[in-house]
Amino acid sequence: MKEFSPIITIHGNKELYIENFKKIYELRNELVKIMTDESIVNIKGNNLYVEYMNDSDIKIIGNLSEVKLSEV
Secondary structure, eight states, X not given: OOOOOOEEEEETTTEEEEESEEEEEEXXXXXXXXXXXXXXXXXXXXXXXXXXXXXXXXXXXXXXXXXXXXXX
């Protein structure tokens, strides 16, 4: 059962904030994959890193070039 829908906020091409994420699937300089209840958020770019994270929210910083959602 799905608990909460994710809320994804993008500020220009420099930061992305996801509320209600579940876990980090992959974390590399050029690719970050974040799992939510409804999808996997694929973030591509350069110099990507996690600036902030708690139990349900995460903020990715870097030069974002592409954001895609794929089914879980």
